Amino acid sequence: MTIKSSGIDSSHNHSEGQKRSDDAVEVENSSEVGQSVEKDELTIDELANLSQVSIDTIRFYQQKGLLPPPLRVGRRGLYCRSHLERLQRISQLRAVGFSLKDISERLNQALFDGPSQTPPIALGFEEFSNKIGIPVPLVKAMIQEGILHPLTVGEKEIFNSDDIRMAEAALELLGYGLPFSDLLSIAKDHALRMESTIDDAIELFEHHLRVPEDASKNEIEQEFKTFSTIQKTLGELISLHFSRLLTIRAQNKFYQTASPLEAEIVTKLYEDKFLKGDKDR
DSSP states (O other), rough: OOOOOOOOSOOOOOTTTOOOGGGGOOOGGGGTOOOOOOOOOOHHHHHHHHHHHHHHHHHHHHTTSSSOOEEEEHHHTEBBBBHHHHHHHHHHHHHTTOHHHHHHHHHHTTTTSSOOOOOOOOHHHHHHHHHTTOHHHHHHHHHHHSOOEEETTTTEEBBOOOHHHHHHHHHHHHTTOOOOOHHHHHHHHHHHHEEEEEEEHHHHHHHHOOTTTTOOHHHHHHHHHHHHHHHHHHHHHHHHHHHHHHHHHHHHHHHHHHOOOHHHHHHHIIIIISOOOTHHH
């Protein structure tokens, strides 16, 4: 199965005021996106250079509401690292086939930039497929291999905003050029290994917090609230633990094969990130 990628044109221009359809605007190749930026304030020329997105396209994104306007200092417009990260998000999503309309919906709903303030959603297979912009067979493949897990509510299988985030995270990884089959393999292996840990966590709850069979309605409702809170907290704990182990093991692996120059540069970047503080975290 493949995901259709949009064509990417590294040189396009359009005059001010010219009407363009969303899909007519092409972004520059995102393979070079991700260059480091060491200062907090950027001119539009610097932002264009770091993001590999033309100045015309940056201004077009602002007109469309995809990119916030710059901070005005006199006659100058200054951008920050959040603008660069936003452009990188847009380029990655365009590279895997999302239209600007779809990207705008996701950014405006803050599915990437923070918790959504919109009411909870419940989507069926086709609705979910349309929402994330990938075909139903691919959704089913992601479920089969453990990337996605729909919730069963009554007799229905539904997807919510968490599933949207997971699917878009998978698509973002594809945008970096990682093979889909390899991602599926990792997800399947991770799911199998996690089942035992999840069963142990459920057993812990059952043993210590499960209410007796003759519990009252209020006790059962409180049990549900307690479980929901613990579920969220435990999920965050496991996620943070996994992220830390991933960082440590990847770091160790890197230093085993890195050249002296690579090791020196990466060590300096780690020091800047963890010792001096990362303002973007």
